[in-house]
Amino acid sequence: MKKVLSIILIMFVSNVQVKASEKWGEGELQLTRGVVNYFIKYLRGNTESRPLDFYVSTDGTYAMYWFCPTGGACQEGNYRTDIKKCNKASGKTCRKFAVRRTIKWQNGINPAKGKASKINSRWSDEEIFAKLTELGFYNNNFSKKDEKKEQSNEISSQIEKLNDLYKSGVLTKEEFEKAKKKILN
Numbered sequence: 001m002k003k004v005l006s007i008i009l010i011m012f013v014s015n016v017q018v019k020a021s022e023k024w025g026e027g028e029l030q031l032t033r034g035v036v037n038y039f040i041k042y043l044r045g046n047t048e049s050r051p052l053d054f055y056v057s058t059d060g061t062y063a064m065y066w067f068c069p070t071g072g073a074c075q076e077g078n079y080r081t082d083i084k085k086c087n088k089a090s091g092k093t094c095r096k097f098a099v100r101r102t103i104k105w106q107n108g109i110n111p112a113k114g115k116a117s118k119i120n121s122r123w124s125d126e127e128i129f130a131k132l133t134e135l136g137f138y139n140n141n142f143s144k145k146d147e148k149k150e151q152s153n154e155i156s157s158q159i160e161k162l163n164d165l166y167k168s169g170v171l172t173k174e175e176f177e178k179a180k181k182k183i184l185n
Contacts, residue, residue, distance in 0.1 A: 022080075022083070022095070023079045023083075023095070023096050024095060024096050024104050024105060024106065024112070025056065025058065025095030025096060025097055025104075025105040025106070026095075026105065026106040026107065027058075027106075027107060028107055028136075028140075029056070029058070029060050029105060029107055029136075029137055030059075030060045030137070030138070030140055031056065031060040031132065031137050031138050032060055032061050034061075035056060035060055035061065035062070035063045036128070036129060036132060036138055037125075038063050038065075039054060039063065039065075039097075039098075039128075039132075040125055040128055042054050042065040042067075042098075043101055043119055043121045043128070044121050045067055045121070048069070049067035049068060049069050050067060050068045050074075050100070051065065051067060051068075051098075051100055051101060051121075052065075052066045052067055052068045052074055052076065052077065052099070052100065053065060053066045053076055053077050053079070053082060053096065053098075053099060054096070054097045054098040054099075055082055055083065055086040055094045055095065055096055055097060056086075056094060056095065056097040056105075057086070057090045057092040057093065057094050058092065058093045058094070058095060059092060060137075061090075061092070062086070062089070062090035062092060062094070063086075063097070064082075064085065064086050064089060064090075064094075066082070076099055079096055082096070083095065083096070098119075101118055101119050101120070101121060102117050102118050102119075103117045103118075103119065103135060103137070104117070105137070107135075107136050107137070108136070109134075109135055109136035110135040110136065110137070116135075117135070119131055155183055155184070158183050159180055159183060159184075162176055162179050162180055162183070163176070
């Protein structure tokens with residue numbers, strides 16, 4: 001009986017951890033200019049409300065947010081409900097990007113906590129765009145990195161084929177070196 005209860009408890013705890021990991025976004029994210037402008041609007045709030053939760057689609061093209069209506073101390077909303085609303089409105093997968101003025105999305109550059117991840121609402125638009133670029137969320141070169149990686153893989157594959165031809169005796173050492181040099185240039 002104790003074993004069964006232990007197994008159930010372990011399954012429950014591991015299930016809760018998996019669900020919690022769905023909350024925050026992670027991985028590469030390229031925000032559009034429109035989403036960044038929307039984020040700036042969220043950050044600044046107004047005299048009666050303050051930023052609370054900001055959600056973004058995983059492709060960076062859609063966002064929605066919530067304010068704390070009293071301007072005082074509010075608690076975060078239910079992220080599962082908020083993510084469902086964002087998913088439905090956008091037709092895409094959404095994740096939580098920020099809470100208050102701290103960006104929580106983990107992309108390998110953003111520490112997702114502390115001063116390095118905070119945005120000051122008094123900053124100019126240019127300063128906010130620069131911070132998002134620094135944190136890897138705006139104006140980044142993911143497509144160029146992927147392109148270079150593909151080219152590198154193609155070159156490696158071609159050299160491997162040449163090496164196989166050389167080892168099998170089809171190519172001489174000079175022919176192999178000449179063809180390799182041509183591929184690398």
